Structure formats: C-alpha cells, structure tokens
Amino acid sequence: MRMPFRHGSISYARLRVDSGRAPKRVDDAVIDALREHAIEPESCGNGVAVTSGWIAGRHLLDLAFDHEANAFDGALLASMRTDSVAVPAAMRRAYRAQAEAEVLGEGAGRGLSSRERMEAKERAEQRWMNEVGHGLWRRHAERPILWDLSRGLVLGSLDGESAFMHAKGLFQETFMVGLARCGAGAHARHEAEAMRKGSELRDIHADGFVAPPSSSATDAEGAPRKLSERPEPSWAAGEPLDYLGNVFLLWLWWQCECHEGIVDATDEDGRAVEVAVVAERLLDLECSWGVGGAISLRGDAPTRMPEATRALQSGKVPRKMGFAIAAEGRSWHFALQGDRLAVSLLALERPEEPPKSRRELEESRVESTLSFDRTLGSVYRSFVSRRVAAGWPAERSDISRWITQRATTRVIVPHVPLAPTR
Numbered sequence: 001m002r003m004p005f006r007h008g009s010i011s012y013a014r015l016r017v018d019s020g021r022a023p024k025r026v027d028d029a030v031i032d033a034l035r036e037h038a039i040e041p042e043s044c045g046n047g048v049a050v051t052s053g054w055i056a057g058r059h060l061l062d063l064a065f066d067h068e069a070n071a072f073d074g075a076l077l078a079s080m081r082t083d084s085v086a087v088p089a090a091m092r093r094a095y096r097a098q099a100e101a102e103v104l105g106e107g108a109g110r111g112l113s114s115r116e117r118m119e120a121k122e123r124a125e126q127r128w129m130n131e132v133g134h135g136l137w138r139r140h141a142e143r144p145i146l147w148d149l150s151r152g153l154v155l156g157s158l159d160g161e162s163a164f165m166h167a168k169g170l171f172q173e174t175f176m177v178g179l180a181r182c183g184a185g186a187h188a189r190h191e192a193e194a195m196r197k198g199s200e201l202r203d204i205h206a207d208g209f210v211a212p213p214s215s216s217a218t219d220a221e222g223a224p225r226k227l228s229e230r231p232e233p234s235w236a237a238g239e240p241l242d243y244l245g246n247v248f249l250l251w252l253w254w255q256c257e258c259h260e261g262i263v264d265a266t267d268e269d270g271r272a273v274e275v276a277v278v279a280e281r282l283l284d285l286e287c288s289w290g291v292g293g294a295i296s297l298r299g300d301a302p303t304r305m306p307e308a309t310r311a312l313q314s315g316k317v318p319r320k321m322g323f324a325i326a327a328e329g330r331s332w333h334f335a336l337q338g339d340r341l342a343v344s345l346l347a348l349e350r351p352e353e354p355p356k357s358r359r360e361l362e363e364s365r366v367e368s369t370l371s372f373d374r375t376l377g378s379v380y381r382s383f384v385s386r387r388v389a390a391g392w393p394a395e396r397s398d399i400s401r402w403i404t405q406r407a408t409t410r411v412i413v414p415h416v417p418l419a420p421t422r
Contacts, residue, residue, distance in 0.1 A: 004144045004157065005077060006057070006362050010346040010369060012146070014187070015154040015167070020177030022152060026071035030175075034065045037174040039081045041135070050084040052166040054174070060142055068359060072366040076147040080156075080167055086139035087128045099123040143167070148370055151268070154179060155373060159342055183340045184245025185236075187377075191384045200388040206231045206243045206288070209250070209400045213292045213315040231288035235319070235339050245338030246288065248383050249318035253279055253303055254399050265327075265378035266385075273327055275379050279303045281322035282335055285311045292316060309406045325375060332372045341380070346372065 004010045023030050039053030056062040056069045057079035070078050099120035100112060112120065131137055143163055145156035158167045168179045180186065192201035212227035236243040255263055261277045283302035286294040295311050302308060302322075322335045322345070334346040348368040355361035386392060 005146050005155075005365060005369060006144070007365075009344075010348070011157060011342075011344040012155040012346075013157070013159040013340060013342045014182040014373075015156070015158060015164070015179045016182040016186070016190070017152040017154065017171075017177050018180040020172075020175070022175065022177050023149060025074060025149065026067065026076050030076065031065050031067065031070060033174050034070065034078060035063075037170065038063050038065070039083065041083055041138075050082060050166075052080055052082040052170055054170070055079050055081045055142060057142075057144060060140060072363060074148070074150050075366055075370060076149065077144070077362070077366060079142045079144045080163075080170055082141045082143070082163070082166055084139045084141075085132055085137060087132070087137040091137070092124065092128065095124040095127050096120060099127070146366065146369065148373075153182065153373070155369070159340065181340075183239060183242050183342075184248065184338060185239045185241025185243075187341060187380065188241055188244050188384050188387075191381050192388055195385060195388070197385075197388045201241075201384075204241075204387065206233070206236075206240065207247050207396055208288075209317075209396065209403055210313060210315055212289055213287060227289050227291070231315075231317070232290065233286075233288045233317075233339075234290050235286075242339040243288075244384070244387065245341055246317040246319065247387070248380060249321050249336065249338040250399065251383055251386075252277055252323070252379070253318065253321070254402055256303070258398075258402055263379050263382055265375075265382040267374065267378045273375070273378055275325055275327045275375060277379070278324045279321060280324055280333070282320065283308060283318065283322070284320040285316035286319050287315050288317045289315055294319070312403045312406065325372075325379070327375045327378075330368075330371065330375075332368075332375075334372070336376075343373075343376070348372070 004012070034054045034056075037054055039055055040051065043051045054065070055078070056065045057077060058064075058069060060081065062069070065078075070076055100117070102123070103112065103116045103120045104110070128137060141163075143157040145154060145158070145167070147154050154167075154171075156167065158164050164179075164181065171177055171179050182190070188201060189198065192198050208230050212229065231243070233243050233246070236246075252263075255261055256277055256279045263275045263277060265273045265275050267273050280301065281298065283297040284294065285297075285308070292314050295307060295316065297305055297307055299305065318338060320335060320337045322333070324331060324333045326332075331349055332346060335344045336342070337344070346369070348365055351364055355364060386395060
C-alpha cells in the first residue's frame, strides 16, 4: 500500500499546535508515547462504534514504532488509524430476514407479530455484533501525519470534521497538546500577529473585485433580497477570514499574468526569497455572492480559457487552483484549496540520484515536503503583508481593472522551467 509522505502524491491540511508543551525533538519519550497510544482494534465493537490510535505508518498493521520509522530531523512521521463498525445494510437486511424465518419456524405462511419482529431484530443484531467482536464488519482508515516540531505545524489528511476531532483527541491523550485548524483565516491571523499587524487584519472586510451579479437573490423564505457590495461567501460563514484564501488564489493568478509570476517573499527567518509561480491544470470557481453557481475547468492552461474570464467578470472567485512553484533551484506541482489552504496532488521533485535505501527515500520526501510547505508559507506571508498594508486599495483596483480588461487583452503566461517530479 502506498502511503502519502512516504510514496506517491501528497495531500494534507494544516493544523497548528495551540496549547500544551510540545516536544522539541523526536526522542525515546515520544516513541514510547506512540506505543502507549497505539491502535487497539479489539476495542472496536462491544458498544464502541469508533476507535482510533497510532500506527507506525509503513502499512495498516505496522506497530513497530522506532526512530527509523518515525523520526525525521525534527519532524515526526506516523499515521492515525481509525476503526469503525460498518455492517453493510444489505447484510443487516439478510440477517434480519433469516432471523424472521427462524422465528416463524413451521408457520411460514403467516405474518409476524410485533413481539416476534422485535425478537428477530434482536437476534440479527446479536449475530452481527458477535461477528464485529471477532474482527468482522469493520472499516479501517489511516491518515498519515507529519508533525514539524520546530514550527508547531501538523500536516495530515485531516480535512474532515470527524478526522480532525479524532486527531485532536489523540494528540491531547498522547502528547498533552491541543490542535487547531490552520485555514486561510487562522494562518493570516498568525502571520499578522507576527508582523504586529493584528489590528489591521481585524479591520478588513471581504474584497469585491467586480459589481455584484445581476442575478436575483432570495432569503431563507424565498423573498427577494438586495446583494451587498461586499461578497458574502457561504463557505466562509464559520470563519469569515477564510475568504482571504480565495483572494490569495486570485492574487496569485494576477501575479502570474501581470507580473511574470514572480513573488518577492520572505521566509521564516526574514530572508528574502524569490518564488516563481505558474497557474496550471485545474481551476474551480464559485460565485462569492452565492447566486451564480460554480464552474470547474481542466486543461494545460485553464486560467486562459474564455470561460475563466466570464466567470471572473460575473463575480466568481477561485476556490481551488493548480500551480507549479519554484524557489532556490527546487520546484513542486500541487493544487490548493483557498479557504482551507489545503494542499492536494503535491508532486515532489525527483532527486538527482536514486536513493540507496527506503530510509533515504523517506528522508528526502519528508525534507522536500517541509521545504515546499515553508515556500508556500512564505508566498502567503507576502500576500498577507500586502493585504494589511495601506497600499492594498490601489492593488485591489489594479486587480479589478485586470478582470475587466481580460476580454480585450491577450493573456501571455511566461513559461517557467521546472524540474521533473516524482
């Protein structure tokens, strides 16, 4: 089985350790904590519908926790396994039918009484619960997790609410630390506070780059309502600042077409880094006012399609985009969900020489993944610094003008040579 981070393309959401005392390095105490909170498959069933715990991560049954498998130069790599009771509906119906036939016995031609139906139901449930107790009818899910201890960031396949809550509980039980989502809004707050621009960020509103759509909108009761000049994206209702992720995608798109895709960024150490960005492969847009629907485009250059221009001019904003980025001689291809800053389809660059061992391959992949995430973080930091700066209204006007003029301007996207990926 191929495991993300260890093999193949990579997908992850970002979480941040927001409480407790996290370990500084992956030492024996951390490895022992993983062993102590390893998955216990036998606890699933017997009244427990779902159970979760750690596995070492090389395969579903891997409980061999050690530094070779889990320690990677300041990062912890392991997997959360979740087992849940999952008796197929068709099997439940079959067991129920057999139980009813047993209850009827010789009187197969008559109907069942209420008492007999209840008895048959209890027999069927007892049958499948006994089988669950013997290891049958379980669904297994494993979610690789890469914990960058130095930055307090957790990268993992934890985008869903259920997976996040299980991971949050497991981190609390194992390491006595809390986890919080790190979507576009939360990450922007973190960066703004580091720049001492928290108050400026709190004062911002959702950006409208075009006039509201002419489509009629209705309220919850179906009555007509007037659209606000500012977008009200439904996907950012819980965390309004998550809308910054959509503006980030649009800003990158504008950078690609109007500024040769070159972003002057700053890394976590304050060092200037030049990052080249190319939009490619996929583009999903949705109306930020919630009245114009959504559109998905695929191809070599979806941002140059006429449908992309019409979508922007009708009030749609990017929800997900494909990119290639390059910095300091390294490059990566990936897709980014804007509001959640969730990465998918991440392809790492191919090493110059084939690795001599599985451990060397995994070390290379972990290092490349963390380097990519730091590079993407530096680009987002550059965007946030410009979004909270006094010059943003002028930049927003430039983007609005670019959207308006796209239909009459030939779009030329420069080719940025990128290294082959693996």
